[in-house]
Amino acid sequence: MKRGYSESSSTSLGPPQSRFKHNPEGDAEFLEDETTKKFARKVADHYSARTNQTLEEREASPIIHLKKLNNWIKSVLIQLYARKGDAVLDLACGKGGDLIKWDKAKIGYYVGIDIAEGSIEDCRTRYNGDADHHQHRKKFTFPAHLICGDCYEVRLDKVLADDAPFDVVSCQFALHYSWSTEARARRALANVSALLRPGGTFIGTMPDANVIIKKLREAEGLVFGNSVYWIRFDEDFSEKKFKSSSPFGIKYKFHLEDAVDCPEWIVPFHVFKSLVEEYDMELVLVKNNHEFVHEYIKKPEFVELMRRLGALGDGNQDQSTLSNDEWEVAHLYLAFVLRKRGEPDRTQVNGRRDIGKMHISKEDQTSNEFARQEKPAWRYGKAKSSTPRTVLLATITSGCNCSVL
Numbered sequence: 001m002k003r004g005y006s007e008s009s010s011t012s013l014g015p016p017q018s019r020f021k022h023n024p025e026g027d028a029e030f031l032e033d034e035t036t037k038k039f040a041r042k043v044a045d046h047y048s049a050r051t052n053q054t055l056e057e058r059e060a061s062p063i064i065h066l067k068k069l070n071n072w073i074k075s076v077l078i079q080l081y082a083r084k085g086d087a088v089l090d091l092a093c094g095k096g097g098d099l100i101k102w103d104k105a106k107i108g109y110y111v112g113i114d115i116a117e118g119s120i121e122d123c124r125t126r127y128n129g130d131a132d133h134h135q136h137r138k139k140f141t142f143p144a145h146l147i148c149g150d151c152y153e154v155r156l157d158k159v160l161a162d163d164a165p166f167d168v169v170s171c172q173f174a175l176h177y178s179w180s181t182e183a184r185a186r187r188a189l190a191n192v193s194a195l196l197r198p199g200g201t202f203i204g205t206m207p208d209a210n211v212i213i214k215k216l217r218e219a220e221g222l223v224f225g226n227s228v229y230w231i232r233f234d235e236d237f238s239e240k241k242f243k244s245s246s247p248f249g250i251k252y253k254f255h256l257e258d259a260v261d262c263p264e265w266i267v268p269f270h271v272f273k274s275l276v277e278e279y280d281m282e283l284v285l286v287k288n289n290h291e292f293v294h295e296y297i298k299k300p301e302f303v304e305l306m307r308r309l310g311a312l313g314d315g316n317q318d319q320s321t322l323s324n325d326e327w328e329v330a331h332l333y334l335a336f337v338l339r340k341r342g343e344p345d346r347t348q349v350n351g352r353r354d355i356g357k358m359h360i361s362k363e364d365q366t367s368n369e370f371a372r373q374e375k376p377a378w379r380y381g382k383a384k385s386s387t388p389r390t391v392l393l394a395t396i397t398s399g400c401n402c403s404v405l
């Protein structure tokens with residue numbers, strides 16, 4: 001496993017695979033139609049255009065407490081599942097907002113990938129010591145490799161052959177962007193599975209389909225929301241029913257003040273759960289973010305972190321706290337933990353916890369809003385024909401603490 005400096009490079013790849021069977025070694029090209037590409041670009045452009053905020057701008061955000069709450073949730077996941085020396089793959093890493101969290105976990109190596117060029121550039125700046133944000137911050141203790149590319153289209157096992165296997169893969173608030181087609185959803189999971197070591201952990205946060213569909217069904221029309229967000233479904237879904245044969249491509253427009261304004265896709269969790277099993281991963285934990293907060297806020301180490309982050313005020317003079325509307329947005333998301341099947345190679349594991357202790361409790365099973373419709377079980381859709389293409393990935397590599405580019 002390479003952990004030091006390697007040259008920047010461009011890689012041209014065409015993602016292979018059968019669409020309907022897990023076939024990691026398959027080499028048939030799968031192709032995306034123009035609409036899929038257009039939406040992936042729309043998402044990339046949206047995030048790319050979001051500039052870094054100053055500390056003052058950030059504090060003035062109408063969703064500042066929600067941002068802090070989300071950071072707390074991600075920190076808890078990282079503290080629970082990352083261990084000293086771990087090799088970490090951060091899929092859809094964005095501007096590197098989790099770099100400090102990984103540093104606190106004392107990881108040994110970090111690879112961050114995002115489709116948005118602007119975000120990867122901001123991530124690089126942050127890693128190298130951004131003047132505005134981390135003026136007094138010490139350098140990160142782990143070497144990093146940053147890549148701009150589409151994690152849901154490209155075969156990352158080829159791109160990251162020298163970096164794998166990883167102990168932890170993380171995909172925070174981003175996996176649902178892969179659910180625009182079955183091929184992309186499969187590519188995302190095939191990438192995670194191929195890059196995790198046996199016994200390795202996949203942690204993430206994504207929209208909770210059950211909550212969103214329930215809200216849609218309760219709404220008068222196809223739009224619902226509050227003062228900080230709205231969600232709008234297309235007319236195609238005016239009956240608010242979803243065919244069990246098509247669990248992919250259920251698109252809605254998501255607007256979150258000062259954060260998101262782009263197309264997103266529903267991830268029916270029970271389909272997700274059966275799909276991850278095809279890719280040799282098993283569910284360890286799933287909790288709606290409300291439940292996640294209620295559970296982990298009870299633990300002394302995480303209460304203190306919450307106080308420091310200030311999502312619920314600092315317990316002293318600072319009376320400001322999460323608004324009801326921000327709390328409603330938190331309900332739209334869930335946190336999950338998956339484990340790659342197989343026995344970890346103990347000679348290569350960096351003193352991590354006994355993973356045998358993890359289990360799925362009864363409460364971890366989410367209620368299934370989809371089951372209310374007439375066809376309870378989802379089946380996977382049929383393939384559409386497609387034409388060949390290749391994908392360019394630009395990679396930026398940094399050695400131990402050295403600035404890059």
Ligand SMILES: C[S@@+](CC[C@H](N)C(=O)[O-])C[C@H]1O[C@@H](n2cnc3c(N)ncnc32)[C@H](O)[C@@H]1O
Binds near residue numbers: 119152172174
């Ligand atoms: C809500 S942001 C989350 C960023 C980061 N994970 C965090 O928690 O701060 C979603 C991220 O997903 C990235 N993204 C969306 N589609 C992607 C794709 N196909 N490949 C890689 N990144 C993608 C976006 O560019 C954006 O940075």
